[in-house]
Structure formats: C-alpha cells, structure tokens
Amino acid sequence: MNNIIRAKCLILGDSTVGKSSLTQAFVSDTHQYQKNYNMTQGVEILTKMINVPDTQSSVELYLYDCSGKEFYRGLVTKMSSQASLIVLVYDVTSENSFNLVTTFHDLVKTQGNNDGLRGVVFANKTDLTNRRKISPKAGRDLANSLGLMYFEGSVKDQKGIDAPFFYLVNEWFKLYMDKTQSFKLLS
Amino acid sequence: MDEVPVNRTEIGGLFDHRPVTAAGSIDRPGTRGSVGGAARPSSRPAGATDRTEMRQMSSYGDRPSTRQAITPQADGSSRPTTSGRPVTARPVSAALRNAPGTASRLLSTASLQRPGTRTGVATGIGFNTPINVVDRPITQQGLSGMKTSSRGPQRQVQDKSYFLGLLRTKMSEVVNEVGRLTTEMESMKQEQSTFLTYDKRVKEMAQELTELQGTLADYNLMVDLLNTDTEKGEVDAETREVAEENKQDEQELDALFSRKQHLQATAVQLETEIQEERHMGESMVAGMEPNLRQRYVELQSQNTSLLQHLDHNQHEIDTIDTRVATLEDELATSKVKQEAVGLYERLQELEEKRTEIQAENHKRGTPKEERERLLLQVKEDNAEIATMDRQVSEVQEQMRQLTDELHQLDQELEENQSERSQKYRELRKREETIDQFLAGFEVTQAEELSRLDIMEENNVDILEKLSTHLAHFKHLPSTNEFDVMRSDLAFKEGELEKSKFTEQGLKNQNLNLQSNLQKIEALESKVQKELVELKERLATMDEEMVEFSDVAGLRARAEDRRRQLAADREQLEARMVAASLNIKEGKAAVASLKSQLQENETHAQLAALEKKWAHLEQTNFTLREVVAQRKAESNYLPTKVVTRASRKLNQAKNYKPARSSSD
Known part of the structure; x- marks a missing residue:
C-alpha cells in the first residue's frame, strides 16, 4: 500500500518573523539561510514529500508560505480555506508577532475545517538570546491554550527546523488512518 | 728512606742500646760493623750464618743509596725529629728484651725480610718503601704496631712551613665554609619570610576561591532556573523554605550550644568536687594520729625516692646499653x-x-725424685694390673658357668614351653574374662534386676488378662466348630485376595474414567463456545434472512444502484468533457488576461512598485534589525535593574548579619 496523502499546510505569522526562511530551509534539505530579507508577495506555494517512518505511505505537504503583511491579508484569508495543517510562526524578540499568533489562528478557524485542524506554534530566532522577550513558558502556554503543539528553534542556527513539520506529518498521518478506519467501519 | 737506618738502629738497639745508633748516624760503616760483627752472632743462636752473610752482602750493595738518602736529611732541619723517633721505638725494644725467645724470632724474621726491602729501596725511588720496612716488625709485635703505622706519614713531612700552609688552607676552607653557611642561612631566612607571605597569600586565595565557587554555584543555579523557566513565585517559595530550614538549623545549633555550655558547667562543677575531695584527703592526713601520719609521710618520701632511684637506674641502663651498642658497632665496622x-x-x-x-x-722437682716416684708408681700399677687380671679371669669363669646354666635352662624351657604356654594362655584368658565380668558386674546386675522387674510386671498384666478372659471361656467354640471356622477362614482369605485384585482393577478403571471425564469436560466447554458462536451467527443470519427473503427487491435495488452509478458516470464524463473544455477556455482566458496584464501599463507599474516595495521592505527590515541590535546592545535598562536589585540584595545581605549579630 503505497499511497500518498496530501495535506494543505498554511504557514502564518507576522511579517519578518521568518516564515519564508523556515519553509525554504525545510524544503531545501541543505538548510540554506538567506541573510537578507526578501518580502513574500501574496502567497508562495511549495511542496515536499515526506515518508512516514515504518510505513509505506508518505505525506505530500503543500506549504502555503503566506505573506504576513497587512496588505495581503485578504488574499491570505482566501487562500487559507480548507486548511488541514497550520504552522503559526512568531519572533521571540517581538511581542507584536507573539500577539498576532492568536489573530491568525482565529482567521484560519473562521475559514472552516475545524475538527481536523492540526497545527504547531513555532518560536523563531532563539539565537538572539539577549534580545529575547517571549519566554518559552509563555509560548508553551499560548500553544496549549490554542490546542497546538509548541516548538522553538532558530532557522539561522538550523536548530529545530524539521521537528515541527515531522510532528505535523505524523499527526496528519494518524488522522488519516483514523478517518479511513472509520470509513471502512461505516461501509 | 730515612726509616731504614732507624730501623736498623732499633734492631741494633736491642743489643747495643743507644750509643751504637748514635755512632751509626754519625759514621755509617762503623755502625754497620758493630751491628754485623758484635750484635748479630750473639743474637742469633745457631745456623743463621748464611742469612747474616746474605744480609751483609745486600746491605753493602745498598749502602750508597742509603747514604745518599741520609745526607740530605742530615743537612736539613729534620734531624731533631729523627732523634725524637727512637723514644717511641724504645719501649718496643724493651718489650723484646723481656721475652728473649720472641725477640730472637723477631730478629731472624726481620733480618730475613730486610734484604728484600733494601733492594726495593735501591731500585725504587722514594719514601714509600721505607714505611713498609717500619710497618713489618711492628705488625708482628701486635697492637703497638698500629700506632707506629699511623705515625709514619706524620713523620714524613715535618716542615714548619708545610704545617703553616696546611693550617692556612684549612683556615681558608673553614672561612669559605662559614661564608657558605651564612649565605645559605640568609637565603633560608629569606625563603622562610617569603614562605610566610606565600602561605598567607595561599590562604587568602583559597578563601577567595571558595567564595568564587559559591558565587559560581549561585550563578549555575540561576542559569538552571532560567533554563527551566521557573516563575518568581516558585523561587520565592523555595527561598522561604530554605530560610525556614535555616531557622530550624539555627535553633538546633543554639540548643546544642546551650547543651555544650551546660556540660562545661557540669565539668567545672565536677572538677571543683574533685578538688574538694583532694582537700578532704589532705585534711584527713592532717587529722591523722601523729605516729600514723609520720609513717604515711615516711612511706610517701620513700616512694618518691624509690621512684627517683628507679628513674636514675633506668637512665643509667639506657646509657650503658647505648654505649655497648656503639662499641659493638665500632667493633663491627673496623x-x-x-x-x-x-x-x-x-x-x-x-x-x-x-x-x-x-x-x-x-x-x-728433681729428676731423681721423679724417677723414684715413677718407679714406685710403675710397681704399684703392675701389682694393680695383676690383681685386675686375676679378677678378670674369675669373672670370666663365673660368666662361663652362668652361660652354661642359661643354656640348660633354655633347653628345659623349650621342652616344656608348648604345653605350659597353652595352659598359661587359657588361664590368662579366663582371668581376663573374670576380670571383665567383675568389672561390669554391678552394671549387669542392675540391668538384670530392671529386666526382672519389667518381666514381673508383664506377668502380672498377662495374668490379669487371663483372669478376665476366663469369664468368656464358656463361649469358646468346640473343636469341630473350630475346624469349620478354620476352613471358613481359609476360604475367606482367598476371597479377600481376590477382592484385593478386583479393587486394584477398579482403581485403574477409575483413573481412566477420570481422564476421560476431563477430556469430555474440555470438549463440553468447546461445544458451549461453539454454541454461542452459532447462536450469534444464527441471529445475524436471521437478520439477513429478512433482507434476502425479498430477493427480487434486492435485485431491483442493486440494479437501480448500478444504473444510477452508470448514469452518474456518464454525467460526470460529460461534465468532464465540459470541464476540460471549460478549463481550456479558462486557460485561454487566463493566457489572454495575462498577455493583457503584461500589456497593461498599470500592471507593469504595479509589478515594478511591488518589487520596489519588496526592496524597500528589505532595507527597512535590515535597518530595523540593525536598530534593534544596537538598541539591545545599548539598552542599559535591564543592567540598571539588575544592578539596582543586586545593590538591594547586598544591602540586605549586609543588613542581615548585623541583625543576627545583634540577636
């Protein structure tokens, strides 16, 4: 049984928190990191196939790297319908980005498909320890309140990039298996 | 080389005394002649003529060299010392004179050895060989030789200037040594002082190190807290706990301290009590009767004196022991x-x-008396021998008689031995058995008595039983009946055996059956399970039966479904075609729109603007980043807060001990 499970994964967060860099680093296995900021216009879609360990199946992630600018909010809302996975990114040096996480989560929720929504909160730029304002505890509390999983790392230092995505893939695979099981039972 | 003549004078002095030596020192040939002619023949008993000749010959041959050796000394200032030497030599000669026999021996040996040394002097160069000559006679004399041998090298150099030089060199050496030692001392003193300072510094450093380690531990703890992200409240609670613990510990410490003080007080009290006791003892001594007290005092004084004596003696013994040990060591070493x-x-x-x-x-005594005495003794001895011989012969005869008797007795014994010995052995055995019996008589008697008692009791029991059974005597069967009963018994015994066999067989059967039963039970459980399953299946089948009973309806439904699905498929296919067409159209539209867009100036402008925006954003971001970085670097607020907090903490720290000390 070699089937491919597809999942729509939204990557949301305030601008300049490192959504694009995170997705780029994850998609390109070389973990390339661009020092310069490159503003994403609208939405950028990337795909990545990930094999689920110990099984024949694999999950194909459609990564919607959305712009965090207020200007594109309308477009992003349109694109974020029927999302299956979300990655909410914030910058540990910016309280504004941390506060925006909840608004993005609400935005996705209003677009439907709430029962099977799985997601993570990713705290980026942990390498800037002396500028850090959001403690890991606060981040964890927020993630728990939203019913999400908390991860932290630094794209620049290539720390903790893959972990959230692997977690999402695993969760999605489990959900899929549960769903198919229930379908089989129903039929 | 100056020794040689001295030696000769010594030997000559044995007979001619000093004058001859003096002559020898002044005029050599004369002395030689006097020594060789006058002294030698008298000293040597007999048969030593060859040796003397030899000596003379060798001495004549050597003379030139010796003479040369002497003359420079005579010129020099060393003459007085040579004159001084004979003084030491004189006792030796005197000793020799006392024992004539040894003296003669000495002389002969000396004369024997001298030629060799003399030749050695002639051929050799310097001072060493003469010392050998001096040594030889001295070693033969024994202990006194040692002194002279040690004297040899001293005598060699008798120059005043030499000694002065020696002294000077020694003085300079001593001065050097003293200087060296003083410098060493000074350096050591310096080292001592530096060591003290270093020691102080080391202590300080150690204290600092411990302090720093404490602070490091504190910081580590803080880092740990930061990493674990614990709240302030938790930390506060912990500190409170620790403070409470501290308080408890303090209380404990206070309690311990008070206890210690208490103990000290008790110790002081006990000491005072002891003192009192001592005073009491003294007062008792004072209050004793005069004669008793005197006796006590005397005994005490004796005790002290004896103790002193003991100490003294012990000390003496120790010193003597050490002396013995040292002397033994010396002996062992040399x-x-x-x-x-x-x-x-x-x-x-x-x-x-x-x-x-x-x-x-x-x-x-005199030989004559001796002879008479010896003769007398011989006579006595001979008489004694004769008597002894006689006695010996008598004893031998007796022996022979006794041996004959012995032989006779042996023969008799051999004749009687077989019978008698057997009888004797039997008797011996019987005696042994009797002895054993006698020895064990008491025990066996007691045993027998006890056995008798037991048997009597048994008898009484049996008799009682008999008497009771006698009453039933009448009911006993007659002989005929008895026979019948016996046959019955035999038959019944056979029956019993048979029944035993059957019982065994039944047991086996029982076992088999039980195993069968177990199998059957297992089967039963299985069957019951199957039954349950079957019931379930039956129920499901019943349910299905309802559905399947209406076969036509079912078929129709299936057909309906198929048809519907087929229709759906057709529809969908049609729609797919339509959709693909739509898509094509849409694509075309998109392409046209795109081309329109490309052509549209506003879009181009917008794209350019977007690019510009992105660029601006990029620069904006970088600038912002830089600003944030600088801000973070130059932000002194957290440090301010921290310093303020630390200052407060320090104040609290300083304040606390003051309060505690006041406590």
Whole structure:
C-alpha cells in the first residue's frame, strides 16, 4: 500500500518573523539561510514529500508560505480555506508577532475545517538570546491554550527546523488512518 | 728512606742500646760493623750464618743509596725529629728484651725480610718503601704496631712551613665554609619570610576561591532556573523554605550550644568536687594520729625516692646499653679492632697456658725424685694390673658357668614351653574374662534386676488378662466348630485376595474414567463456545434472512444502484468533457488576461512598485534589525535593574548579619 496523502499546510505569522526562511530551509534539505530579507508577495506555494517512518505511505505537504503583511491579508484569508495543517510562526524578540499568533489562528478557524485542524506554534530566532522577550513558558502556554503543539528553534542556527513539520506529518498521518478506519467501519 | 737506618738502629738497639745508633748516624760503616760483627752472632743462636752473610752482602750493595738518602736529611732541619723517633721505638725494644725467645724470632724474621726491602729501596725511588720496612716488625709485635703505622706519614713531612700552609688552607676552607653557611642561612631566612607571605597569600586565595565557587554555584543555579523557566513565585517559595530550614538549623545549633555550655558547667562543677575531695584527703592526713601520719609521710618520701632511684637506674641502663651498642658497632665496622680483640683473647689463652705449664714445672722437682716416684708408681700399677687380671679371669669363669646354666635352662624351657604356654594362655584368658565380668558386674546386675522387674510386671498384666478372659471361656467354640471356622477362614482369605485384585482393577478403571471425564469436560466447554458462536451467527443470519427473503427487491435495488452509478458516470464524463473544455477556455482566458496584464501599463507599474516595495521592505527590515541590535546592545535598562536589585540584595545581605549579630 503505497499511497500518498496530501495535506494543505498554511504557514502564518507576522511579517519578518521568518516564515519564508523556515519553509525554504525545510524544503531545501541543505538548510540554506538567506541573510537578507526578501518580502513574500501574496502567497508562495511549495511542496515536499515526506515518508512516514515504518510505513509505506508518505505525506505530500503543500506549504502555503503566506505573506504576513497587512496588505495581503485578504488574499491570505482566501487562500487559507480548507486548511488541514497550520504552522503559526512568531519572533521571540517581538511581542507584536507573539500577539498576532492568536489573530491568525482565529482567521484560519473562521475559514472552516475545524475538527481536523492540526497545527504547531513555532518560536523563531532563539539565537538572539539577549534580545529575547517571549519566554518559552509563555509560548508553551499560548500553544496549549490554542490546542497546538509548541516548538522553538532558530532557522539561522538550523536548530529545530524539521521537528515541527515531522510532528505535523505524523499527526496528519494518524488522522488519516483514523478517518479511513472509520470509513471502512461505516461501509 | 730515612726509616731504614732507624730501623736498623732499633734492631741494633736491642743489643747495643743507644750509643751504637748514635755512632751509626754519625759514621755509617762503623755502625754497620758493630751491628754485623758484635750484635748479630750473639743474637742469633745457631745456623743463621748464611742469612747474616746474605744480609751483609745486600746491605753493602745498598749502602750508597742509603747514604745518599741520609745526607740530605742530615743537612736539613729534620734531624731533631729523627732523634725524637727512637723514644717511641724504645719501649718496643724493651718489650723484646723481656721475652728473649720472641725477640730472637723477631730478629731472624726481620733480618730475613730486610734484604728484600733494601733492594726495593735501591731500585725504587722514594719514601714509600721505607714505611713498609717500619710497618713489618711492628705488625708482628701486635697492637703497638698500629700506632707506629699511623705515625709514619706524620713523620714524613715535618716542615714548619708545610704545617703553616696546611693550617692556612684549612683556615681558608673553614672561612669559605662559614661564608657558605651564612649565605645559605640568609637565603633560608629569606625563603622562610617569603614562605610566610606565600602561605598567607595561599590562604587568602583559597578563601577567595571558595567564595568564587559559591558565587559560581549561585550563578549555575540561576542559569538552571532560567533554563527551566521557573516563575518568581516558585523561587520565592523555595527561598522561604530554605530560610525556614535555616531557622530550624539555627535553633538546633543554639540548643546544642546551650547543651555544650551546660556540660562545661557540669565539668567545672565536677572538677571543683574533685578538688574538694583532694582537700578532704589532705585534711584527713592532717587529722591523722601523729605516729600514723609520720609513717604515711615516711612511706610517701620513700616512694618518691624509690621512684627517683628507679628513674636514675633506668637512665643509667639506657646509657650503658647505648654505649655497648656503639662499641659493638665500632667493633663491627673496623676489621682491625676485631682482629685486635681476637688477638687479645688468644694472648689471654696463651698466658693461661703458660701459667699452667709453669705450675707443672714447679711440681716436677728433681729428676731423681721423679724417677723414684715413677718407679714406685710403675710397681704399684703392675701389682694393680695383676690383681685386675686375676679378677678378670674369675669373672670370666663365673660368666662361663652362668652361660652354661642359661643354656640348660633354655633347653628345659623349650621342652616344656608348648604345653605350659597353652595352659598359661587359657588361664590368662579366663582371668581376663573374670576380670571383665567383675568389672561390669554391678552394671549387669542392675540391668538384670530392671529386666526382672519389667518381666514381673508383664506377668502380672498377662495374668490379669487371663483372669478376665476366663469369664468368656464358656463361649469358646468346640473343636469341630473350630475346624469349620478354620476352613471358613481359609476360604475367606482367598476371597479377600481376590477382592484385593478386583479393587486394584477398579482403581485403574477409575483413573481412566477420570481422564476421560476431563477430556469430555474440555470438549463440553468447546461445544458451549461453539454454541454461542452459532447462536450469534444464527441471529445475524436471521437478520439477513429478512433482507434476502425479498430477493427480487434486492435485485431491483442493486440494479437501480448500478444504473444510477452508470448514469452518474456518464454525467460526470460529460461534465468532464465540459470541464476540460471549460478549463481550456479558462486557460485561454487566463493566457489572454495575462498577455493583457503584461500589456497593461498599470500592471507593469504595479509589478515594478511591488518589487520596489519588496526592496524597500528589505532595507527597512535590515535597518530595523540593525536598530534593534544596537538598541539591545545599548539598552542599559535591564543592567540598571539588575544592578539596582543586586545593590538591594547586598544591602540586605549586609543588613542581615548585623541583625543576627545583634540577636
């Protein structure tokens, strides 16, 4: 049984928190990191196939790297319908980005498909320890309140990039298996 | 080389005394002649003429060299010392004179050895060989030789200037040594002082190190707290706990301290009590009767004196022990001394022997008396021998008689031995058995008695039983009946055996059946399970039966479904075609729109603007980043907060101990 499970994964967060860099680093296995900021216009879609360990199946992630600018909010809302996975990114040096996480989560929720929504909160730029304002505890509390999983790392230092995505893939695979099981039972 | 003549004068001095030596020192040939002609023949008993000739020959041959050796000395200032030397040599010669025999021996040996040394002097170059010559006679004389041998090198150099030089060199060496030692001392003093400072510094450093380690531990704890992200409240609670613990510990410490004080007080009290007791003892002594007290005092004084005496004696013993040990060590170390001890011992032995021999000599008396005495003794001895012989012969005869008797007795014994010995053995055995019996008589008697008692009791029991059974005697069957009963019994026994067999068989059967039963039970459980399953299946089948009973309806439904699906498919296919067409159209539309867009100036402008925006955003971001970085670097607020907090903490820290000390 070699089937491919597809999942729509939204990557949301305030601008300049490192959504694009995170997705780029994850998609390109070389973990390339661009020092310069490159503003994403609208939405950028990337795909990545990930094999689920110990099984024949694999999950194909459609990564919607959305712009965090207020200007594109309308477009992003349109694109974020029927999302299956979300990655909410914030910058540990910016309280504004941390506060925006909840608004993005609400935005996705209003677009439907709430029962099977799985997601993570990713705290980026942990390498800037002396500028850090959001403690890991606060981040964890927020993630728990939203019913999400908390991860932290630094794209620049290539720390903790893959972990959230692997977690999402695993969760999605489990959900899929549960769903198919229930379908089989129903039929 | 100046020794040679001295030596000769010594030997000559044995007979001619000093004048001859003096002549020898002044005029050599004369002395030589006097020594060779006058002294030698008298000293040597007989048969030593060859040796003297030899000596003379060699001495004549050597003379030129010796003369040369002497003349420079005579010119020099060393003459007085040579004159001084004979003084030491004189006792030796005197000793020799006392014992004529040894003296002669000495002389002969000396004369024997001298030629060799003389030739050695002639051929050799310098001072060493003469010392050998001096040594040789001295070693033969024993202990005194040692002194002279040590004297040899001293005598060699008798120059005043030499000694002065020696002294000077020694002085300079001593001065050097003293200087060296003083410098060493100073350096050591310096080292001592530096060591003290270093020690102080080390202590300080150690204290600092411990302090720093404490702070490091604090920081580590803080880092740990930061990493674990614990709240302030938790930390506060922890600190409170720790403070409480501290308080408890303090209380404990206070309690311990108070206890210690208490104990100290008790100790002081006990000491005072002891003092009182002592005073009491003293008062008792004072209050004793005068004669008793005197006696007590006397005994005490005696005790002290004896103790002192003991100490003194112990000390003396120790000193003597140490002295003995040192002396033994010395003896062990020097071979010469050991040899000397050995020689002394030998000397003692020999002297004892000599005294014995002398005593014997005194006893002997004149030869005539001796002879008479010996003759008398011989006669007595002969008589004694004769008597002894007689006695021996008598004894031998007796022996022979006794041996004959013995033989006779042996023969008789051999004849009687077989019978008698057997009887004797039997008797012996019987005696043994009787002895054993006698020995074990008491025990066996007691055993037998007890057995008798038991048997009596048994008898009484049996008799009682008999008496009881006698009552039933009448009911006993007759002989006929008894026979019948016996046959019955035999038959019944056979029956019993048979029944036993059958019982066994039944047991086996029982076992088999039980195993069967178990199998059957297992089967039953299985069957019941199957039954349940079957029931379930039946129920499902019943349910299905309802559905399947309407076969036509079912078929129709299936057909309906199929048809519907087929229709759906057709529809969908049609729609797919339509959709693909739509898509194509849409694509075309998109392409046209795109081309329109491309052509549209506003879009181009917008794209350019977007690019510009992105660029601006990029620069904006970088600038913002830089600003944030700088801000973070230059932000002194957190440090301010921290310093303020630390200052407060320090104040609290300083304040606390003050309060505690006041407590």
